[in-house]
Amino acid sequence: MTKPKIALYWAAACGGCDVAVLDTNEKILDIANLVDIVFWPIALDFKYHHVKAMEDKTIDLCLFNGAIRSTEQEEIAKLLRAKSKVMVAFGACACFGGIPALANFTDRAEIFQRVYLEAPSNSNEGKTIPLVQTKVAEGELELPELFDTVLTLEQVVDVEYFVPGCPPPVDLILKLVDLFAKGQLPPVGSVVASDKTCCDECDRKKEEKKITRIYRPHEIKTDPEKCLLEQGVICCGPATRGGCGLRCVKANMPCRGCFGPPPGVFDQGARMVSAIATVYQGEGEAEIKKMVEEIVDPAGTFYRFGLANSMLRRKRPKQVEGR
């Protein structure tokens, strides 16, 4: 009997999702026994031409991590979609844009300016910036074109399942593999995680306490037993899907939303604004204004992992953008 075929790919990503697959430790051997891995750049030497040579729908399961922010990533997403029966947006970047989607607060021209021309650690006297085509003595070199706007995987191709997290925790990876192996994958569109919020799953004490100000970490010593938000520390747990194992709050770090919005919520940031409004006890415009000012970077905090997937999607471009 031929084994099911799995592909793994990274687009605009850090490799952490691939490492999370390896974090299954010895169970990776069970996975390797169960399936044939036909494409996985971080670990195996298959090239794009190998994938292009496959018949359509050859791959049974594609775990695609990373956001889409270049023509190459869009092309490979479409290629893997055509070759795969089941496409999984794997990790926060593929699901919601993730950290790379913070680039949606800026654009390609500003990024090139900073990275190649201004960054103090860079020596670029020739003022070289990446070009799609470059003539060299021997011929021509090509690079993919960067988009102004970082996209989620689902904004580019159809996606069957979503495994959130930065990175997805090992238990959810094994759950996905197990469901796949048993032929028990959930209905298309399902998110393989909890249906509760991170806040619902958190065992810190909540006292329905109101807050009068927002604290930054250096301004407060938090009580590790109590709800961070009720102590005045921005914690995105109420606006975030659970299933993460509470890795951050257990380390006394507030949630930053890497599991994306909970079921029924489209805009994670709007939900977070609503959660803060619920706990804030301030009267009058002046007090409310003061509290709003205490939140240093509301958009970058509430949309830390989800800007590409939000209603905002990006900062309004200064000029007509490429896409």
Next chain:
Amino acid sequence: MPKISIDPITRLEGHGKIEIFLNGDGDVENVYLQIPELRGFEKFCEGRPVEELPRIVPRICGV
């Protein structure tokens, strides 16, 4: 000039491709390593609170 492309380079963290140009004798004339990816941390970290950076920049490389 004939060209051999190694795309993508594999078994390392990050994205890259290698273009090998061959001369008339089939020998290597020149080789280019290209990095077809950029996320722009240098730019989008600007404006984020300093205490948040230890949670943002680990995503430069998660390997």
